[in-house]
Amino acid sequence: MRHVTLTISLALGLAAAGAQLASATPFEPATIPDSAQAAGHLDVDALRKTQIFAGVGGQAAIDAALNDAPAEMQPVVRMLAQSARGVSFWYGADHGAVYLETRDGRALSQLLGKLPVKPTRTVDGVSTYAITAHGSPHFVAVFGDTLVLADADASLETSLHVLAGKAGNLAGSKQLPMSTRQGVFVLVTLGDNMLGAIQKHAHSKVLQLGLRSVAIDVSESGGMLVANARAEMRSADAVQKARSILDGLRALASLSDEPAAGALVDGITVTSNGLSIDVVARLPVSQIIPMIQAHHGHHKQMMDKHRAKDKAKAKSKDSDDDND
Numbered sequence: 001m002r003h004v005t006l007t008i009s010l011a012l013g014l015a016a017a018g019a020q021l022a023s024a025t026p027f028e029p030a031t032i033p034d035s036a037q038a039a040g041h042l043d044v045d046a047l048r049k050t051q052i053f054a055g056v057g058g059q060a061a062i063d064a065a066l067n068d069a070p071a072e073m074q075p076v077v078r079m080l081a082q083s084a085r086g087v088s089f090w091y092g093a094d095h096g097a098v099y100l101e102t103r104d105g106r107a108l109s110q111l112l113g114k115l116p117v118k119p120t121r122t123v124d125g126v127s128t129y130a131i132t133a134h135g136s137p138h139f140v141a142v143f144g145d146t147l148v149l150a151d152a153d154a155s156l157e158t159s160l161h162v163l164a165g166k167a168g169n170l171a172g173s174k175q176l177p178m179s180t181r182q183g184v185f186v187l188v189t190l191g192d193n194m195l196g197a198i199q200k201h202a203h204s205k206v207l208q209l210g211l212r213s214v215a216i217d218v219s220e221s222g223g224m225l226v227a228n229a230r231a232e233m234r235s236a237d238a239v240q241k242a243r244s245i246l247d248g249l250r251a252l253a254s255l256s257d258e259p260a261a262g263a264l265v266d267g268i269t270v271t272s273n274g275l276s277i278d279v280v281a282r283l284p285v286s287q288i289i290p291m292i293q294a295h296h297g298h299h300k301q302m303m304d305k306h307r308a309k310d311k312a313k314a315k316s317k318d319s320d321d322d323n324d
Contacts (some may be wrong), residue, residue: 025086025101027187029178033158034168036090037194039176044086046185050220055289076114080147083107090159091194097150097159105145112142120153123160128153177215177230186218209242210234212275225288229279239272246270246279263287 027041150156
């Protein structure tokens with residue numbers, strides 16, 4: 001899973017920088033294999049129209065972040081950033097893939113010529129390639145206007161079969177819970193098998209409960225950021241335990257002197273119906289933006305410290321070499 005996480009991080013970073021605006025690029029279950037145990041989507045077109053995106057710096061912040069990319073990769077990264085519309089990912093038992101949806105399939109094909117890729121084989125008439133990133137092999141192909149990146153040759157093949165309509169997909173399936181709310185720009189859904197694997201290593205008491213599925217979506221409307229989480233539990237006892245834990249966490253947060261904690265508690269509601277638990281958080285964008293800016297400021301300080309240390313080590317090494 002570490003490899004596909006790296007692939008997701010790369011694609012999300014590129015997609016968040018998309019420069020043109022469109023109405024939306026919502027999640028398409030028909031593009032995800034029916035064997036997926038987890039799936040997610042970032043609607044870049046919808047995100048870029050939100051107040052929260054503009055409030056944290058918008059395109060200027062993205063441009064600054066792209067400046068940190070390796071010099072040899074910047075032309076490629078910026079070309080992808082100009083046409084990105086959305087990112088979807090799926091993960092199965094051992095492997096998965098990421099789809100980077102763009103506006104320019106021709107540019108994607110040209111992009112492969114600028115990357116250190118090696119041709120591998122053809123799947124459903126689509127050429128596939130291998131590329132090494134951070135010491136790990138990844139696999140890539142262009143299907144129409146979508147760049148497909150996978151952590152295994154088999155998951156790339158599965159993705160291409162699904163995109164070509166030659167394999168089963170999640171459209172109309174109940175295997176993973178889906179969100180149909182309007183304006184959603186982030187969606188993550190986890191099924192029974194994936195949650196079972198997570199629960200084996202989880203330290204969180206909530207995750208250790210009998211979870212059957214979880215779906216999370218985030219949207220913005222009327223100056224409010226709205227996050228919805230629905231969990232399907234295995235038993236009524238698990239529902240009660242989960243509610244008790246969540247209510248306890250809310251009570252604990254309400255005792256905090258931090259204004260942000262108070263705002264968070266006031267904006268959260270927890271309800272249950274049968275074996276389902278719904279958690280809804282509504283927070284004003286005007287309160288969230290300072291939190292994000294503070295986090296980014298702290299992150300930048302830490303990165304600057306690391307860079308300063310690396311420069312000092314390099315300078316010290318050069319000095320030692322000169323003395324020798």
